[in-house]
Amino acid sequence: NAGVTQTPKFQVLKTGQSMTLQCAQDMNHEYMSWYRQDPGMGLRLIHYSVGAGITDQGEVPNGYNVSRSTTEDFPLRLLSAAPSQTSVYFCASRRAGGVTSTDTQYFGPGTRLTVL
Amino acid sequence: AQTVTQSQPEMSVQEAETVTLSCTYDTSESDYYLFWYKQPPSRQMILVIRQEAYKQQNATENRFSVNFQKAAKSFSLKISDSQLGDAAMYFCAYRSANTGNQFYFGTGTSLTVIP
Numbered sequence: 001n002a003g004v005t006q007t008p009k010f011q012v013l014k015t016g017q018s019m020t021l022q023c024a025q026d027m028n029h030e031y032m033s034w035y036r037q038d039p040g041m042g043l044r045l046i047h048y049s050v051g052a053g054i055t056d057q058g059e060v061p062n063g064y065n066v067s068r069s070t071t072e073d074f075p076l077r078l079l080s081a082a083p084s085q086t087s088v089y090f091c092a093s094r095r096a097g098g099v100t101s102t103d104t105q106y107f108g109p110g111t112r113l114t115v116l
Numbered sequence: 117a118q119t120v121t122q123s124q125p126e127m128s129v130q131e132a133e134t135v136t137l138s139c140t141y142d143t144s145e146s147d148y149y150l151f152w153y154k155q156p157p158s159r160q161m162i163l164v165i166r167q168e169a170y171k172q173q174n175a176t177e178n179r180f181s182v183n184f185q186k187a188a189k190s191f192s193l194k195i196s197d198s199q200l201g202d203a204a205m206y207f208c209a210y211r212s213a214n215t216g217n218q219f220y221f222g223t224g225t226s227l228t229v230i231p
Contacts, residue, residue, distance in 0.1 A: 031217045042120065042207055042221030043161075050217060058218065090161060094217070105151075105219065107161035 002026050006091050006108035013081040013115045021076040021111050023091030029106070030096035032074040033058070034066065036087040037110075043090060049074055050096065081115045088112050118143045120210050122222035129198045130230050136183075137193045137225045139208030147213035150184065150191045155205040155224070164206070167191065169213075195227075203229045 007022045025032065030051045035043040035058075045058030049068040063085060065077040074093075078085060091108040119142045129135035141150070152164040167175045167184050174182050179199075183192045195202055208222040 033217060033219070035221075040223060042122075042209075042223045043219075044221070045218060048217045088159065092161070104163050104166070105161075107153075110159045 004091055004093050004106050004108035006089075006111050008111060009109065011111060011113050013078070013113065015081060015083060015115060017081050019078050019081065021078075021089055021091075021113070023074045023076065023108060024072050025074075025091075025093040025106070026072065027093060027095070027106065028071060029093035030071070032068065032091065032093045033105075034064070034074070034076045035090045035092065036060065036085075037090060038087050046076065046089075078113075083115045086113060086115045118145075118210050118212070118220045120208050120220050120222040122208055122225050124225045125223070126226045126228070128228040128230055129195070131198055131200060133198055134194060134196045135198055135227065137195075137206050137208075137227070139191045139193070139222055141189050141191065141208070141210050141220075143189070143210065143212070145212055145214065149211045149213065150182075151209040151211070151219075152180070152182070152191075152193045153207045153209060153221075154202075155207065156203075161207070165193065198229050200229050200231065203227055 004025045033048040034046040037043050044060045047066040049055045089111045092105045094105040121140045148169045150167045154162045154164050165177045179196045181194045205224045207224045210220045
C-alpha cells in the first residue's frame, strides 16, 4: 500500500517557469489537499478537493491551480513561478465522513521547491 | 479563520523523562477536532493523537496523552518516557467539524531528546 505519493522530491525552477507537482493516493480517499510549509510557519492550505471534479481554495491559493479529474490524482500547477513560492509542498488525503468524522489525514513525503 | 498558537519554538527533554508541549487555539465553534502531528527529519507528517471537542475525556495513545481544556482553548501534548525517536517537530492542528477539509496548523515546536 503506497499511501500518498508525491513527485518530484526536489525541484529547482527559474522565475517565470511553470511546472506541475504530482500527487497520487491509492486509498480511495475523497478528500485531498495541498499545503506549503515555510520556515517559522505552520502548514498553510493552498487548495483542496472533496471529490473528483470538485476543488476549492484554501488560505494561500494565489499563483497555484489544481484539478481533480480522478479520485486518485490531485496535481498542483505553478503557473509562473516566483521566488516567494520557494517552499516545501505537502499533499494529503483523508476519507470523507459525516460531520462527526475524525478520520486521519495522510501526508505525502513532500516536495522541496526552490525558485531562483 | 481559526488560529492555532504554539508558543514554544523549541523544547528539550532528557531521555526517559516527560515533556509537555503547549498549544492554544481560537475558535467560535463548539464542534471541532484537534490533532498533534509529528514531523521527523524525513519531513513526512505523522499523526500522533487526535481529540474530539465533544469528548471530555482526554485522548491517549501509548506514551502520548493530551490535556484538553475546552473552556481555555488549550490542547497540550504530554510525552512520557521520552525516547530518542521522539525527536522531531511537533505541530498542533485544528479542524472544524462543519467545514470538511480545512485544517489549521500551528508554527510547530522542535523537540530535542537528550541521551
